[in-house]
Amino acid sequence: MDYDVIIVGGGxxxxxxxxxxxxxxxxxxxxxxxxxxxxxxTTDLIENxxxxxxxxxxxxxxxxxxxxxxxxxxxxxxxxxxxxxxQGHPKVVYTASGARLTATALILAMGGExxxxxxxxxxxxxxxxxxxxxxxxxxxxxxxxxxxxGGGDAAIEEGLYLTRIVEKVTVxxxxxxxxxxxxxxxxxxxxxxxxxxxxxxxxxxxGKESVDRVLLKDLKTGGTYEFPTQAVFIYIGFHPATAFLRxxxxxxxxxxxxxxxxxMETAIPGVFACGDVRQFxxxxxxxxxxxxxxxxxxxxxxxxxxxxx
Numbered sequence: 176m177d178y179d180v181i182i183v184g185g186g187x188x189x190x191x192x193x194x195x196x197x198x199x200x201x202x203x204x205x206x207x208x209x210x211x212x213x214x215x216x217t218t219d220l221i222e223n224x225x226x227x228x229x230x231x232x233x234x235x236x237x238x239x240x241x242x243x244x245x246x247x248x249x250x251x252x253x254x255x256x257x258x259x260x261x262q263g264h265p266k267v268v269y270t271a272s273g274a275r276l277t278a279t280a281l282i283l284a285m286g287g288e289x290x291x292x293x294x295x296x297x298x299x300x301x302x303x304x305x306x307x308x309x310x311x312x313x314x315x316x317x318x319x320x321x322x323x324x325g326g327g328d329a330a331i332e333e334g335l336y337l338t339r340i341v342e343k344v345t346v347x348x349x350x351x352x353x354x355x356x357x358x359x360x361x362x363x364x365x366x367x368x369x370x371x372x373x374x375x376x377x378x379x380x381x382g383k384e385s386v387d388r389v390l391l392k393d394l395k396t397g398g399t400y401e402f403p404t405q406a407v408f409i410y411i412g413f414h415p416a417t418a419f420l421r422x423x424x425x426x427x428x429x430x431x432x433x434x435x436x437x438x439m440e441t442a443i444p445g446v447f448a449c450g451d452v453r454q455f456x457x458x459x460x461x462x463x464x465x466x467x468x469x470x471x472x473x474x475x476x477x478x479x480x481x482x483x484x
Contacts, residue, residue, distance in 0.1 A: 178202045181278040186213020188450025189284035190240040191467030197247035199475045208255045212237025213286050219302040261446050280474040283448040287415035296380030304386025304406045309333035313340045316406045325410035331355040338368040347372045415452045439470035
């Protein structure tokens, strides 16, 4: 057996799981395809994580979390997981470099990605006016006008949240009606701080040091025009990084989120999931950390109770 626990994904959930697993004296490996930290690596300033009244730079927090996990013995392998074998014992992880790794328990913490508009300025202004999380970044734009892109539940829920903070929320939607639930639509239409640009798409996000306007296109007339805004919040979907799990037997919903119970246990003994990759995740830093801790504790119980380790 190579390890007691293999953790796939080195974001906040995975690193938190690694910290607790190593402190429980479990041989622990984190397999991460890029850099440890996940979404927080691309977040300039985090203000909603407890213990940092002045906020904390995302990359610095990611570095500290990785260092802490390594301090207690966690190993980190930078590689891409291509497939896993989860039925029976041991669990087997195969990577793109040709490694075959075995463990008693497997924790899946790959996270996922927000769907992107793919327009000029989106990557350039990420963290400087382009956001995918109102609860994370809304306070940066208090009293200012913002744009929300999308027409589903997430877009309208986040838009309503923003109305408590910003001056005005303009919802830009490519269709002529919302896809959100009726109750959310009623609340949105009744909110005087929300307005709508129907049959409209964002063609470009513009600014200097940060976002100050967007280029919109009216799909019915074909006309384009600039629209002033201090931020663009994008909600056109989220996809968990679970494509490599297809056919593995790991239970997932129709969108690819892993199904777990409150202890982060899947239906497969010894397989756990935590953070943004699991079903019903709130996709917040704090909840990802909590998920990772719970997954590690559950993995420890599994190893000690079921295998007599």
